[in-house]
Amino acid sequence: MPDNAVKRRLLNEIFEVALKHFGPRDWWPGDTADEIVIGAVLTQNTNWTNVEKAIVNLRKAKKLSLSAVDRAREQTLATLIRPSGYFNLKAKRLKAVARFFADRCNCDLAALRGEDPRSFREELLQVYGVGEETADSILLYALDMPIFVIDAYTKRIASRHGLCSADVSYGDLQKVFESNLPRDRQLFNEYHALIVEVGKDFCRPKPRCESCPLFLDRLFLTKGSLRKARQTVCLKSQA
Numbered sequence: 001m002p003d004n005a006v007k008r009r010l011l012n013e014i015f016e017v018a019l020k021h022f023g024p025r026d027w028w029p030g031d032t033a034d035e036i037v038i039g040a041v042l043t044q045n046t047n048w049t050n051v052e053k054a055i056v057n058l059r060k061a062k063k064l065s066l067s068a069v070d071r072a073r074e075q076t077l078a079t080l081i082r083p084s085g086y087f088n089l090k091a092k093r094l095k096a097v098a099r100f101f102a103d104r105c106n107c108d109l110a111a112l113r114g115e116d117p118r119s120f121r122e123e124l125l126q127v128y129g130v131g132e133e134t135a136d137s138i139l140l141y142a143l144d145m146p147i148f149v150i151d152a153y154t155k156r157i158a159s160r161h162g163l164c165s166a167d168v169s170y171g172d173l174q175k176v177f178e179s180n181l182p183r184d185r186q187l188f189n190e191y192h193a194l195i196v197e198v199g200k201d202f203c204r205p206k207p208r209c210e211s212c213p214l215f216l217d218r219l220f221l222t223k224g225s226l227r228k229a230r231q232t233v234c235l236k237s238q239a
């Protein structure tokens, strides 16, 4: 694996190229910190379009806050969030998350801003239904803490560009980003949002390298990763 100076250069260049192509993404798509927390649970195993429908229902029913979720009946929530899929399970998870924040800070998220991100992360991971990606999305986007969010897109793009192996663990890939970029929450926020754009539009299970803004020789860390990306383009042009 390449050394950290090389990874640092590559991570910076990928960011610059993606930012130039897509422009600032202004994430997360939510008006309040509470809405971001709720959205982070609802987006598990589904796409954002479905989450939006569930959020509209919650808003109309005046249940789009952690205190309202904490007071609501689980079955009522399940009915409202039905469009997001796995609605019974997610209603249970929402209730658990809301209870956690009710106990921890009386649902006043602003009161948590001074918490140590790593130890607060450990607390969040103990909450029913909160895995690493959900916890980190809450920490970064709702609580403005400098934690890098890893998702399937991040893993796919990073491995295809030679930054890690395809079966890298969540924690190891998070270290690649966090130890090679300035610990800056705005940078982490923007970077993850740009990764989602690349993943959604181009770096799909079947990559669309031919039209992807990241298809530049200098953005591949190893000869093998560049060769593979070129092959996908050749295979398409032959088809």
Ligand code: SF4
Pocket (backbone or CB within 6 Å): 157, 160, 161, 198, 202, 203, 204, 207, 208, 209, 210, 212, 213, 214, 215, 216, 229
């Ligand atoms: S589609 Fe190709 S060029 Fe774009 S990020 Fe994925 S591997 Fe890289």
